[in-house]
Amino acid sequence: MSELLEVKHLTKRFGDSSVLEDINITVKKGEVVVILGPSGCGKSTLLRCINALEDIQGGEILIDGENIVRSPKTSDIMSKVGMVFQSYDLFPHLNVIDNITLAPRKVQKRPKAEAEEEARELLKRVGLSGREKSLPRELSGGQKQRVAIVRALIMHPELLLFDEVTAALDPEMVREVLEVILDLAKQGRTMMIVTHEMQFAKAIADRVIMIDSGTIVEEAPPEQFFTAPASERAKQFLSTFTYENVR
Amino acid sequence: MDIQVLQEYLPLFGNAALLTLGLGLAGIALSIVTGLICSLVQYYKVPVARQIVRIYIELSRNTPLLIQLFFIYYGLPKIGIKTDPAVCGIAGLAFLGGSYMAEAFRSGLDAVEKIHVESAKSLGMNKLQTFIYVVLPQAVRTSIPPFTANVIFLLKETSVFSAVSLMDLMFTAKDLIGLYYNTTESLFLLVIFYLIILLPVSLLGTYFEHRFSNSGKGQVSKKTQSAVKKNRRNTEKEVAPNVGN
Amino acid sequence: MWGIEVIFKGKNFLRLLGGLGTALEISATAVLISIPLGIILGVLMAGKNPVIKAILRVYLDFIRIMPQLVLLFLVFFGTTKAWGWDLSGEVSSVIVFSMWGAAEMSDLVRGSLAAIPKHQYESAQSLGFTPIQTKMYIIIPQTIRRLIPLSINLITRMIKTTSLVLMIGVVEVLKVSQQIIEANRMTAPDAAFGVYLFVFVLYFIACFIPSIFARKLEKKWS
Numbered sequence: 047m048s049e050l051l052e053v054k055h056l057t058k059r060f061g062d063s064s065v066l067e068d069i070n071i072t073v074k075k076g077e078v079v080v081i082l083g084p085s086g087c088g089k090s091t092l093l094r095c096i097n098a099l100e101d102i103q104g105g106e107i108l109i110d111g112e113n114i115v116r117s118p119k120t121s122d123i124m125s126k127v128g129m130v131f132q133s134y135d136l137f138p139h140l141n142v143i144d145n146i147t148l149a150p151r152k153v154q155k156r157p158k159a160e161a162e163e164e165a166r167e168l169l170k171r172v173g174l175s176g177r178e179k180s181l182p183r184e185l186s187g188g189q190k191q192r193v194a195i196v197r198a199l200i201m202h203p204e205l206l207l208f209d210e211v212t213a214a215l216d217p218e219m220v221r222e223v224l225e226v227i228l229d230l231a232k233q234g235r236t237m238m239i240v241t242h243e244m245q246f247a248k249a250i251a252d253r254v255i256m257i258d259s260g261t262i263v264e265e266a267p268p269e270q271f272f273t274a275p276a277s278e279r280a281k282q283f284l285s286t287f288t289y290e291n292v293r
Numbered sequence: 294m295d296i297q298v299l300q301e302y303l304p305l306f307g308n309a310a311l312l313t314l315g316l317g318l319a320g321i322a323l324s325i326v327t328g329l330i331c332s333l334v335q336y337y338k339v340p341v342a343r344q345i346v347r348i349y350i351e352l353s354r355n356t357p358l359l360i361q362l363f364f365i366y367y368g369l370p371k372i373g374i375k376t377d378p379a380v381c382g383i384a385g386l387a388f389l390g391g392s393y394m395a396e397a398f399r400s401g402l403d404a405v406e407k408i409h410v411e412s413a414k415s416l417g418m419n420k421l422q423t424f425i426y427v428v429l430p431q432a433v434r435t436s437i438p439p440f441t442a443n444v445i446f447l448l449k450e451t452s453v454f455s456a457v458s459l460m461d462l463m464f465t466a467k468d469l470i471g472l473y474y475n476t477t478e479s480l481f482l483l484v485i486f487y488l489i490i491l492l493p494v495s496l497l498g499t500y501f502e503h504r505f506s507n508s509g510k511g512q513v514s515k516k517t518q519s520a521v522k523k524n525r526r527n528t529e530k531e532v533a534p535n536v537g538n
Numbered sequence: 539m540w541g542i543e544v545i546f547k548g549k550n551f552l553r554l555l556g557g558l559g560t561a562l563e564i565s566a567t568a569v570l571i572s573i574p575l576g577i578i579l580g581v582l583m584a585g586k587n588p589v590i591k592a593i594l595r596v597y598l599d600f601i602r603i604m605p606q607l608v609l610l611f612l613v614f615f616g617t618t619k620a621w622g623w624d625l626s627g628e629v630s631s632v633i634v635f636s637m638w639g640a641a642e643m644s645d646l647v648r649g650s651l652a653a654i655p656k657h658q659y660e661s662a663q664s665l666g667f668t669p670i671q672t673k674m675y676i677i678i679p680q681t682i683r684r685l686i687p688l689s690i691n692l693i694t695r696m697i698k699t700t701s702l703v704l705m706i707g708v709v710e711v712l713k714v715s716q717q718i719i720e721a722n723r724m725t726a727p728d729a730a731f732g733v734y735l736f737v738f739v740l741y742f743i744a745c746f747i748p749s750i751f752a753r754k755l756e757k758k759w760s
Contacts, residue, residue, distance in 0.1 A: 351749075356738055372540060449603075484612070
């Protein structure tokens with residue numbers, strides 16, 4: 047029983063249009079699962095469902111065996127899940143250290159000194175020592191995104207969700223963020239990552255899940271997925287990332 | 294309420310409303326001209342004229358119309374500039390409205406991204422062509438919501454015209470209350486006539502606000518959005534503009 | 539020349555300032571009432587109850603579409619007729635400007651709340667904040683930054699609007715001016731120019747200072 051996350055027969059609709067249809071996924075402790083798929087296929091929605099940001103129309107989502115929807119303690123269960131968004135949503139009115147420590151102080155009621163201590167350590171790990179007092183608008187996109195990762199980490203989540211965290215970044219900043227995530231993988235964190243960075247996906251994934259039009263079309267280890275995908279849809283998708291030599 | 298009194302007063306208020314509307318529209322037309330000139334002066338950074346426009350805008354925006362009218366109507370004749378009440382009302386409204394219109398137009402011009410102007414230039418358009426085909430169409434779009442808000446604001450401001458003895462709606466109401474004590478009927482007609490004048494413009498404003506905020510979704514650049522936000526602030530917001538969606 | 543000397547004759551200067559003071563006092567009182575009231579109304583408008591929203595909407599739209607002078611007439615003359623109240627001009631103006639200010643303020647609050655990106659709520663939620671905590675620590679601090687410059691602008695507008703109280707017989711700066719010009723009709727027939735120019739400048743100063751202040755804050759916090 048080392049399944050941290052179980053998604054069973056998940057269905058999500060917006061009005062009449064179905065976004066996710068009968069999704070089944072399990073994630074074990076320490077596993078890194080990368081979710082791929084074309085834009086609008088429902089992969090971000092899936093993460094949002096797991097983080098209880100969307101209500102679901104069918105199926106269930108279990109974290110450590112507890113249903114996140116029907117539980118009266120949803121917020122307790124949710125503290126086991128941390129999420130980093132595409133648009134690095136730091137709170138614009140707070141400096142870096144306050145952005146990071148607000149939730150541990152107010153939600154987990156941890157003492158300020160202890161929270162700040164940990165925040166400093168984490169900032170050091172992501173290479174942002176000395177930026178404690180900066181305001182979000184004084185940071186580059188890559189720096190903001192690293193702060194957002196620290197903000198999620200300090201809550202000690204068991205499962206981390208990354209929703210296209212490099213999609214809004216300039217190319218030269220992508221690497222500094224992805225390296226932080228690779229480092230987390232080395233520490234044995236459990237993560238679900240939605241991304242368009244194929245090289246990164248190949249390097250970090252224990253398992254790749256491809257979603258198209260709201261359903262899982264392929265689930266495979268990265269070596270297999272990237273070299274010999276089983277489904278026609280996956281082949282097609284992967285081919286959009288390579289270019290034929292015309293000379 | 295006395296129906297007979299209402300019937301008796303109706304034509305009086307009708308005439309007054311026509312006066313209010315006539316003077317208001319004339320003042321607004323002049324405001325538009327003034328505003329256009331000022332906004333172009335600022336957009337093209339015309340030296341000297343630009344500083345004068347800046348001072349005018351500050352003076353106009355930071356003083357009440359009533360005070361402006363008193364100065365024009367009672368003050369200026371003493372140095373030989375005599376105006377009759379109607380001219381004074383129109384001039385006052387244009388002095389006030391010019392700056393509001395200028396800010397509305399300027400925010401529209403500012404919202405046009407520099408890259409569009411540069412693309413036009415690199416395509417070989419001259420300054421005038423760039424302005425007519427690239428800048429203007431985009432600027433108009435951003436300016437329409439604050440523009441309608443200004444129209445409503447200025448129509449409302451005409452209510453102080455009675456201070457320079459123009460027989461507008463307020464004057465008529467006050468007169469009838471003072472003379473015959475038919476307060477209820479006078480106030481009722483006053484409100485109704487202002488609603489008749491203002492409600493259609495206000496609804497039109499709400500319509501524009503919706504149209505431009507909906508159709509623009511996803512395409513409107515950040516710069517446009519912040520400019521739109523800014524000019525909302527610059528407009529004396531008198532209608533509920535339904536920003537919220 | 540042009541009657542400017544009249545301003546400095548006797549107590550005229552102080553009388554004019556006192557007149558402006560009356561208008562500013564009315565503005566200040568109305569602002570003090572309308573800001574908290576407007577915040578409450580704005581939060582209600584941003585809420586979910588459709589009945590409350592519909593009622594508020596009609597009320598607020600009526601107040602905001604009517605010229606403030608019409609509202610002054612309604613309260614000043616209307617209450618006497620309807621209920622026999624004999625409200626003074628000052629009290630009527632405070633009532634009207636508080637109601638008007640609250641309506642404007644509520645719209646600013648509603649707009650500021652709507653302007654907070656949805657993602658801010660979601661980030662907070664995913665960090666485990668309760669809805670009340672989210673409001674307290676994340677939404678309200680951000681709204682206040684937006685609101686302070688807007689509120690100062692509202693104060694400027696309030697000061698400009700209070701010039702209207704002349705029309706319901708409150709003795710304020712224009713009324714004092716009229717009295718001074720009248721009293722000096724023989725010795726300084728051109729006083730109207732100087733005195734009204736002076737009043738113009740007074741109002742300009744009273745409004746320009748807060749405008750500048752609001753602009754500075756807006757730049758600093760944007």
